[in-house]
Amino acid sequence: MRITTLALVISGVFALAACGSSVKLDDNVKVEERPSTPASTTDARTVAPVNTGSVDPLNDPQGILAKRSVYFDYDSFIVKDEFTPVLEAHAKYLTANKGRKIVIQGNTDERGGREYNLALGQKRAEAVRKSMSLLGVSDAQMEAVSFGKEKPKATGSDEAAWAENRRADLAYQ
Amino acid sequence: MTKMIFLRSIAAIGFMIASLAHAQLRVEISGVGANQIPVAIAGFADEGTAPQQITAIIKADLMRSGYFKIIDTGSAISETSQVNLGEWKTQGADALVVGSVQRLADGRYDVRYRLMDTIRSANLSGFSQVAGPDRLRVAAHKIADDIYEKLIGVPGAFSTRIAYITKSGNEYRLEVADADGEGTQAALRSNEPIISPAWSPDGTKVAYVSFENKKPVVYVQDLTTRRRTVIANHRGSNSAPSWSPDGARLALALSRNGFTQVYVANADGSGLRQLTNTNGIETEPQFSADGSYIYFTSDRSGGPQVYRMGANGGPAQRVTFHGNYNISPRISPDGKTLAYVSRREGRFQLYALDLASGQELRLSDTARDESPSFSPNGKYIMYATESGRRGSLAVVSVDGRVKHRLTTQAGDVREPTWGPFMK
Numbered sequence: 001m002r003i004t005t006l007a008l009v010i011s012g013v014f015a016l017a018a019c020g021s022s023v024k025l026d027d028n029v030k031v032e033e034r035p036s037t038p039a040s041t042t043d044a045r046t047v048a049p050v051n052t053g054s055v056d057p058l059n060d061p062q063g064i065l066a067k068r069s070v071y072f073d074y075d076s077f078i079v080k081d082e083f084t085p086v087l088e089a090h091a092k093y094l095t096a097n098k099g100r101k102i103v104i105q106g107n108t109d110e111r112g113g114r115e116y117n118l119a120l121g122q123k124r125a126e127a128v129r130k131s132m133s134l135l136g137v138s139d140a141q142m143e144a145v146s147f148g149k150e151k152p153k154a155t156g157s158d159e160a161a162w163a164e165n166r167r168a169d170l171a172y173q
Numbered sequence: 174m175t176k177m178i179f180l181r182s183i184a185a186i187g188f189m190i191a192s193l194a195h196a197q198l199r200v201e202i203s204g205v206g207a208n209q210i211p212v213a214i215a216g217f218a219d220e221g222t223a224p225q226q227i228t229a230i231i232k233a234d235l236m237r238s239g240y241f242k243i244i245d246t247g248s249a250i251s252e253t254s255q256v257n258l259g260e261w262k263t264q265g266a267d268a269l270v271v272g273s274v275q276r277l278a279d280g281r282y283d284v285r286y287r288l289m290d291t292i293r294s295a296n297l298s299g300f301s302q303v304a305g306p307d308r309l310r311v312a313a314h315k316i317a318d319d320i321y322e323k324l325i326g327v328p329g330a331f332s333t334r335i336a337y338i339t340k341s342g343n344e345y346r347l348e349v350a351d352a353d354g355e356g357t358q359a360a361l362r363s364n365e366p367i368i369s370p371a372w373s374p375d376g377t378k379v380a381y382v383s384f385e386n387k388k389p390v391v392y393v394q395d396l397t398t399r400r401r402t403v404i405a406n407h408r409g410s411n412s413a414p415s416w417s418p419d420g421a422r423l424a425l426a427l428s429r430n431g432f433t434q435v436y437v438a439n440a441d442g443s444g445l446r447q448l449t450n451t452n453g454i455e456t457e458p459q460f461s462a463d464g465s466y467i468y469f470t471s472d473r474s475g476g477p478q479v480y481r482m483g484a485n486g487g488p489a490q491r492v493t494f495h496g497n498y499n500i501s502p503r504i505s506p507d508g509k510t511l512a513y514v515s516r517r518e519g520r521f522q523l524y525a526l527d528l529a530s531g532q533e534l535r536l537s538d539t540a541r542d543e544s545p546s547f548s549p550n551g552k553y554i555m556y557a558t559e560s561g562r563r564g565s566l567a568v569v570s571v572d573g574r575v576k577h578r579l580t581t582q583a584g585d586v587r588e589p590t591w592g593p594f595m596k
Contacts, residue, residue: 103388112521113500113514113543114368114588115413115426116470116477118389119433119454122410126431145388146410146428150366 064089077123091135109162118148198354204576206239213266216249218273230313234331239575252287262291334592341584380414404442424458448486468502512545557587
């Protein structure tokens with residue numbers, strides 16, 4: 001339990017105890033003052049987390065590896081520069097963990113034919129795969145496939161939904 | 174007499190209940206041909222003894238075809254009756270259809286029919302068929318096929334079947350139905366998408382792409398035995414199956430080498446050969462009816478266009494030149510017309526291209542057309558479109574005039590493929 005919550009619970013308990021009490025307070029008793037905590041940095045109640053080397057950074061919801069998607073412009077399969085840091089992070093992880101595999105899943109928005117979009121989604125997945133390959137990830141760890149327009153993440157026929165669906169995802173196996 | 178009507182009502186209600194349970198496709202006609210041949214169709218003698226009303230099916234087929242004007246006769250006339258054809262001619266009919274249905278001892282029905290030309294006062298055609306109760310609709314469709322052929326000059330396609338995909342929530346189904354939308358049956362149910370169904374030339378199998386393995390894989394399913402064979406599950410995506418006219422080979426789009434390219438394999442998936450070799454997208458291969466060419470979609474010129482190459486590969490010629498986005502080529506059985514989908518000003522619409530003259534004709538007014546499929550007689554194209562916000566099927570004649578829609582009660586229907594002529 002975190003410090004503040006614990007403090008709240010404890011003070012809540014005291015408050016409840018005070019409500020039920022019928023003891024008269026003696027105003028003449030001097031309230032003992034406790035020395036205040038020193039102005040140094042660490043509170044003795046601090047708990048600072050430590051990760052051993054065996055914790056998987058892939059599972060850190062705050063880490064860059066939690067980002068698994070690359071987004072594309074209409075009719076395009078070019079991986080934009082803004083996604084380089086994400087791909088570099090995953091490439092670094094995969095080269096350090098040769099036993100992990102990913103399937104790169106390419107998607108398109110709903111406009112256009114199913115087979116052509118399947119091929120366009122494939123080009124997106126393949127573009128990501130190529131970027132990762134250039135960053136040192138071995139072919140044995142990656143497969144690029146396409147869902148075309150068959151498995152949209154966002155429903156709706158507006159630009160926001162379309163942009164969300166023009167996407168390649170890294171799916172760890 | 175009242176008992177007969179009562180029994181027919183029960184049969185009709187029973188049939189309606191059965192058809193509701195099967196999520197029937199509903200037909201709405203919205204366009205007819207330029208010339209309609211007036212045909213008088215008499216009731217068939219004793220057709221009330223059968224669970225299907227033969228002449229109702231014939232009339233619906235001929236009306237849906239857009240080329241006939243049905244004249245009701247008001248009474249039943251058997252094929253053995255004497256008729257005054259001159260009388261029918263003065264009533265405005267160019268032809269008269271008569272017949273009879275007789276229940277046999279073994280529970281089957283003997284369906285007989287005769288077609289007469291009122292202008293030349295001559296017999297045009299006639300035959301009898303013996304059909305069990307579950308084959309009565311086919312028997313009626315065969316009669317309509319014959320009437321169509323004798324009066325239009327092209328075989329009718331009423332006794333053919335269609336296959337298509339439905340999506341309802343997270344359930345996808347590959348369904349088979351008669352060409353009039355009746356008799357729907359589910360061949361495959363899945364919680365993952367199914368796309369690109371393609372009938373085998375003998376009408377017993379359907380090839381399709383299933384995502385059940387979390388990637389696109391090509392299967393062939395034998396409809397009679399339910400047996401499924403994986404035809405292509407190579408690295409990457411496998412899709413766009415298309416049968417050669419002799420049923421011995423399948424053309425495919427595979428991305429196994431990094432780029433989606435056209436391949437050909439034997440019908441069991443063995444003997445894979447790569448036919449195109451570019452750095453772009455090569456997909457949607459379609460064999461021509463004589464087996465000598467493969468039409469396909471390629472973006473080698475920058476955007477997707479339709480190309481044609483020999484069935485064994487080799488140099489490809491570009492076929493479409495209007496607009497910058499032309500996909501989903503389908504070649505007519507006679508090889509003269511190319512159907513395709515073109516994006517113009519953001520609208521995806523069905524077009525037909527006369528290959529000899531290069532003239533194109535827009536065939537629809539909708540904005541989200543997909544996956545055209547020719548009827549085996551080459552007169553009509555079935556395709557997927559949107560009706561309201563739901564997917565439906567539409568049929569249009571190659572000249573753009575005859576139109577009707579097939580809608581399902583719930584969910585979307587898409588990806589139609591028109592089956593071949595069958596016995």
